[in-house]
């Protein structure tokens with residue numbers, strides 16, 4: 001069996017470094033009857049949107065099986081569980097709260113806390129209530145204020161039992177994939193839509209952060225962004241410029257407003273009608289201090305100059321790919337973390353997602369996913385290398401606890417360290433899950449600084 005090893009002097013082998021597993025509401029919960037519809041329910045009904053024609057109606061049936069899922073998390077021995085709250089399970093179209101939904105999350109959080117597992121709650125992991133989308137969704141500035149109200153309900157209900165709150169997960173995906181290129185819900189397109197949605201999402205983050213800081217000052221309150229290291233196809237100036245523009249458009253567009261209160265300069269290259277409507281005071285709301293930044297990383301992307309666009313994506317050059325067709329590039333992970341550290345005054349970092357979809361096979365009750373274990377091994381070492389270069393990283397979450405609904409790809413891709421049989425909904429810890437648990441359990445109390 002493959003294992004995950006870190007250098008013996010790594011601070012990631014001390015119990016000060018937090019290890020967790022992550023999921024999101026729509027991807028695992030099921031029980032559509034217990035909530036109102038969200039944009040993904042609608043999107044799944046449209047022909048050709050989801051590769052295998054599936055939806056989130058049942059997913060992993062976590063709403064029914066949550067007790068056994070918690071048991072499983074506890075057995076893995078991890079310090080923390082990162083979950084998201086389903087907005088449409090909490091707030092009804094008339095603004096009243098869904099008491100059953102809120103009780104579900106209260107019970108879940110209480111059960112975690114009772115077991116000594118730290119809870120990381122994300123308020124928005126893409127499942128916007130459909131009733132808000134019907135009024136324009138993230139294209140409507142009012143949605144940011146509705147999000148603030150929703151954040152207040154959650155913060156008053158769960159309070160500081162939650163160790164860390166994240167306002168948003170990957171606003172890039174919500175804005176760009178959902179409103180600019182239309183491959184995610186709600187399937188809208190156009191640069192103006194994408195940029196407008198991004199601005200309203202960032203505003204929503206800032207408004208919700210105000211509430212979290214007021215009601216839960218002792219929780220860590222932050223946000224989660226995804227990054228893909230942008231590499232240039234060649235050393236030519238034009239390709240390097242293309243990669244830089246892609247970085248500004250896809251990565252810095254979200255981070256710079258949060259940390260510096262401004263969009264990257266590429267905003268000035270946009271046609272005036274494609275620029276977001278930035279009102280007075282917006283950037284100050286967006287750039288309030290965060291307690292931590294969550295970083296999700298999976299792979300790099302290669303860019304070249306384009307005749308018609310600012311940049312074009314080049315297909316992967318390596319043959320080492322995950323089942324998503326994503327290159328396995330741990331060095332690009334270290335590079336990204338070190339670059340961000342050099343570019344910004346970063347708050348403490350948690351790696352809130354990292355993992356790989358692989359072509360798993362269940363053989364006689366076992367999933368021998370050495371390829372996924374190798375991915376974790378190289379990427380955890382990449383994190384360690386970044387820490388050694390001075391990046392302040394406090395924890396790491398494996399994506400994902402269990403196989404789940406992979407958005408436009410349905411159930412065709414498996415990211416879990418636990419295998420889910422979608423016929424029986426039975427969970428089986430994969431070999432990678434055992435290797436991760438072994439690493440987590442091998443840590444020692446305290447870390448003697450100076451041993452490095």
Ligand code: IFM
Pocket residue numbers: 024027170296353399406415
């Ligand atoms: O499954 C997703 C998750 O919901 C957000 N980050 C990327 C994962 C893998 O695609």
